[in-house]
Amino acid sequence: MANPFDDLNRSLLQSITPPRMPELRIPTNPNLASEFHKRLVKWINDYDSSLDQDHEVGLMLVSFGQTVVFHLNDIGYWNPSLISFEGVTNEGEPVELIQHVSQISILLMKLKRLDTSQPKRKIGFRAEAKEETNEEETQSNDEDDA
Numbered sequence: 001m002a003n004p005f006d007d008l009n010r011s012l013l014q015s016i017t018p019p020r021m022p023e024l025r026i027p028t029n030p031n032l033a034s035e036f037h038k039r040l041v042k043w044i045n046d047y048d049s050s051l052d053q054d055h056e057v058g059l060m061l062v063s064f065g066q067t068v069v070f071h072l073n074d075i076g077y078w079n080p081s082l083i084s085f086e087g088v089t090n091e092g093e094p095v096e097l098i099q100h101v102s103q104i105s106i107l108l109m110k111l112k113r114l115d116t117s118q119p120k121r122k123i124g125f126r127a128e129a130k131e132e133t134n135e136e137e138t139q140s141n142d143e144d145d146a
Contacts, residue, residue, distance in 0.1 A: 033077035036101045040075055040083070041124035047108045048123065056120060058111030059085060061097060070095050071111055075124055088114065 028035055048057045061068045070087040077083050083104060085097045092114070113120075 029080075031080070031101070033079050033081050033083055033101055036104075037075060037077040037083060037124070040104075041122075044072065044075070044108065044123045048120070051110055053120065054113055054116060055110045056113045057123065058109045059087065060107040060109055062105075062107075068095070068097075069109070069111070071114055072123060090114075 044057055051057070057072045059070055059072050070089050072085060072087045074086045075083065076086065081101050083099055083101055085106070086095070088094055
């Protein structure tokens with residue numbers, strides 16, 4: 001003899017929707033040099049926006065028993081933990097500091113612009129252009145694979 005609850009059990013089982021799995025998002029690692037780079041670029045450009053057209057962002061680094069002051073041209077990074085600062089001294093000599101993110105301690109300062117004939121530009125523009133190029137290459141490669 002058939003169990004009268006069989007139809008009810010089947011009906012209940014069919015109406016139950018399985019639980020939805022939450023969408024998994026991998027958080028960005030705030031300790032990566034690329035994330036640190038984004039924050040530094042924002043702080044530096046915010047500082048630069050407070051300066052007039054005759055001045056630009058300079059950095060003062062105090063280490064190795066000496067003080068180095070230079071005009072900042074760009075910031076780069078190499079994940080997971082290296083940041084680079086590129087610029088020139090007041091004498092026009094190129095400098096580049098490569099440092100671990102845990103060791104960075106910089107003083108932003110106002111310096112007289114070396115070349116006022118050129119328009120001021122944002123710091124980090126090279127990295128933004130590189131990221132856009134990498135995104136375009138990735139999209140292009142994805143389309144080629146399709």
